[in-house]
Amino acid sequence: MLAALQQALVKAANCRIRLPVILQGDEKSLLTQAQHLLMALQPAHSWWLGEHTPAQCQNIGQYKAHQLLGIECDCLIINAFSGFDADKIAASAGALTAGGLWLLLAPESLQWQQLANSAHHRLRSYPTPTDYPGYFIAFWLGQLQQANVLRGNATTLFNDLTWPEAEANSTTLDVTMPYKTSEQATAVSAILNVVSGHRRRPLLLLADRGCGKSAALGIAAAHLALSGKKHILITAPAKAQAAVALAHFAQLTEHEASTSLALRFVAVDELLASQPEAELLLIDEAAAIPTPLLQQLLDHYSRIVFASTEHGYEGTGRGFQLRFQPYLTKRCPNWRLLRLTQPIRYQAQDPLEQLIRLGFLLKQTDETAVTLTAESLELKHYHASDWLTEPKKLQQVFGLLSFAHYQTQVKDLAALLDNPALSVYTLEQDKQLLACALISQEGEIDDALSQAIYQGQRRIQGHLLAQNLAFHLASPALATVKLARIMRIAVQPHLQRQQLGSQLLTRLEKPLQQQGYHYVGSSFAASADLVRFWQKAGFAAIRLGMQLDKASAEPSLVMLKALSAENVSKVQQLKLKFASRLYQELPDYPSNIASDLLLQLIQPTQHAMTPLTLTNLQLFSADQRPFELVITELLQWFNQYAVILSKLQQQVFIAKLWQKQSWAVVCQRFSLTGKACAIKLMQQAIIQHIDSA
Known part of the structure; x- marks a missing residue:
């Protein structure tokens, strides 16, 4: 098998692909075989995820998923016997270069499905047993049946790969440093034109992961700095997501001390608050920044580049385009769109990339738009186990949640399958998904624990609404009853503003009542429009966060609705107490909370004018x-x-x-x-x- 794998890796390098290999059997034999492989291959940069890390490998378990983006390795081995971390596996795969080995060591399928996945324990709500197996592994193995991978055990490979054709023309021919592809050179030229051309003509740079989009930002910034520009800003949802651009800039300007400070990272909230001068503003992973914040940046800065990943681990697909491009067209009709499609680390038909997209539902589907008719709408309820028989529906739900929410990640897919407290209500017509709501079952905490939460002595996983009620609102008794938290709600983009979201909220109340829920609530980054939506549905604001969310630059708001008549007065009491306290304590809150939001939340006492x-x-x-x-x-x-x-x-x-x-x-x-x-x-x-x- 060692010889066969070595030959396959040579062929993979010639085809410019990564080689995905899955070996199943007993742990000891597979770990021994992995050690032999490492000794035979002698890879320069080997990563290991899981326990029993060999001396030749760097263990990446301590890194967060986003910290694995933008760096490279040539061998990646996953020991799934010590857990299968979907988020890190999806993120780390993008680091593997062409000709590299992606090796998964796992138990036999039947045994694997029955084991608790320790890597996903943090995704489950208290008090899920530690031996709960969940359904993610079973789902993933089902998806794997469609994948183009090498399979085997500790001694034998069972199949051969369906090899993609070698690329007819290398994307790197006739390209000079620092560019890796001709498309990347075109992208840098387009970025430079934003600075030298007419004002108010922003560039939207879209790409799949691995196409050199972020590097293009850094290269362009270096060109501008070397030509005398001194005020170039870059922002992203987190500084780590701008690391690739910053690294390329630093590399190209390291011998020019006068230019090294020309590019500066500024967080989104600071950028909006202080509005520093900029000859060019670069925004990396723009899809992960809320549309209202992008609109504010567009209104203030006249020369701006929005860069974002369309698909893959970092991407949110067409949702970004559907939400932001209409505003972009309205404000700057002469904006330009440029797509990068040439992969740098591997070729377009790379089987590992196809496996990651298939296994973690990162492949966006261009389905025919659903037409809303006069037919009756159907409310359906899905639990974790249902997704094994409804994988296409799960793809639709996860895709819609990704469209609607800027922070949906692979771990959210894993939670849908591995957290028994989560379920999904959908509004469907003729089996077509129109809208969905992700629900978390919370509360029913015993008196002693709820008192400990109230006193600040305990926090428990997966009970955000219950802990807000017990700790922040000093109502521990409410944490002892059954609570439903709406974590996300989403409507198909082309069907929005047709009251489908409101209908979904109304329709799910009855089944929640029948299941014994006392209250339903939600917590979200507050804006005036969102608050109006929830207030229209009968929800009352009961708590506003004292800090602004770094991603949205908005405070979090908790809203609550009673599901029975006897509890309505309690919600009203919480609402009035909150409005009064917010009015009195407002100077202690962030200074830039939107005025239209405050007008909706505060109800000051009114007196007749004398x-x-x-x-x-x-x-x-x-x-x-x-x-x-x-x-x-x-x-x-x-x-x-x-x-x-x-x-x-x-x-x-x-x-x-x-x-x-x-x-x-x-x-x-x-x-x-x-x-x-x-x-x-x-x-x-x-x-x-x-x-x-």
């Missing part, structure tokens, strides 16, 4: 009474008439009177020239609307 109050306001508006002597009157008036003011007027009043921010901060946030300008705006609001009072 003649003296109105007189003082009129004097203020006539510039005959200073702001400092009418703060109370202004607050009383604004609390009653905020909804009829313009957006800018609302923003200034909230920042000054509710958030108690300094004049300098208020003016900086809303681009006002100074305190006098801000006061003038308040005075105009009084003049315009004093008759209402």
Whole structure:
């Protein structure tokens, strides 16, 4: 077998593919065979995932999945006897170069399906037993039946690979350093044109993983720095996702000290808050940044490049295009789209890439758009075990969740199959998926544990809603009842704004009631539009997070709805208590929370205007009474008439009177020239609307 594998690896290198091999049997024999393989092959950069790491290999178990992106190895061995971490396996596969070996060591299929997957234990909700096997391995083995891989045991290979044709023309011919493909050189040229060409003509750079998109950003930045540009910014959902671009920039400018600081990484939230000067803004993995934040960046920066992975581990597929491109066209009709399709590390028909996409449902499907008719819609409920007989439906559900949510990852697929507390409700018509909701079963925590959570002594996995109620809202009794948390809700993009999301929320209430749930809730990055959607469905806001989410730059909001009449009053109490506390404690929250969101959440006490109050306001508006002597009157008036003011007027009043921010901060946030300008705006609001009072 060693000789056969060596021959296959030579052929793989000639075809510019990676070789996927799966060996099943007993652990001791397979580990011994892996050791022989390593000694025979002598790979330069070997990775190992799992226990019993040989001396020749680097164990990657301690790395997070995103830390494995953008780096390379030529041998990757996975010891699945000590766990099968779907997230890390999907991410690490992209690091393997052409001619490399991807080797999976695993138990026999029947035994493997019956074993608990220790690598996925953190995905399960308390109190799932440690010996719970889950369904991910069974699902993955089912997908594997369609894969083009070498299979065998410790001594024998059972089949040969269906070898792809060698590429007719190398993508690297006639390409000079630092480029790896002609497409990458074209991409760099297009990025440079964003700087030298007309303003407001952004570039959208899309690619599958491994096509050199991020490297192109770094190469282009180096060209600009060497030509004298000094203010180039790059951002991404996390700095690790800009590491490839930064590394290429550093490599090309290492001998030019004056250019080494021309490219600077700035986190998205800081970028929006401080809006630093930029001759060019580069955004890597833009699909993983919420559309509202991309819109704000597009509005402020006139020269900008959006780069994103379309498919694969890092990608969110067509969802990014469907959400963001319409706004891009509206604001910048002359924007340009460029796609990179030439893989750098391996060829297009690489069997390992096909295995990863198939096994982890990363392959986007271009299905015919569903047409909504007058036929009745069907509500269906899927549990983890159902996905084994409904793999196509799971593909549809996972694809839709990826479209709708910017942080959907492979571990979310694993959780669907391995966490018994998760289930999915779908709205379907003629077996076609229209909308879906991902539900987590929570609560039913015993009194002692709920008290420990309330006292800050314990935290348990998978009970976000219950822990919010017990700890943050000082209501441990609510953690002892059965709770449903809606983790995600999604509607087919072409069917949005047809009330399907609202229908789904309404329809799933009855089965939840029948299953004994007392409350249903959700937690999400809050925006005014989302809050309106949930409020329309009868949910009440009960807690706002004190920190902004790094990915969305928005605070998290918890909303709750009672599923029985006797619990409605309790939710109303929580709602009123939250609105009152938020009003009083708002200065302690992040200063840049959107004003339209605060107007939806805060319900300040209103008092009738007295003649003296109105007189003082009129004097203020006539510039005959200073702001400092009418703060109370202004607050009383604004609390009653905020909804009829313009957006800018609302923003200034909230920042000054509710958030108690300094004049300098208020003016900086809303681009006002100074305190006098801000006061003038308040005075105009009084003049315009004093008759209402």
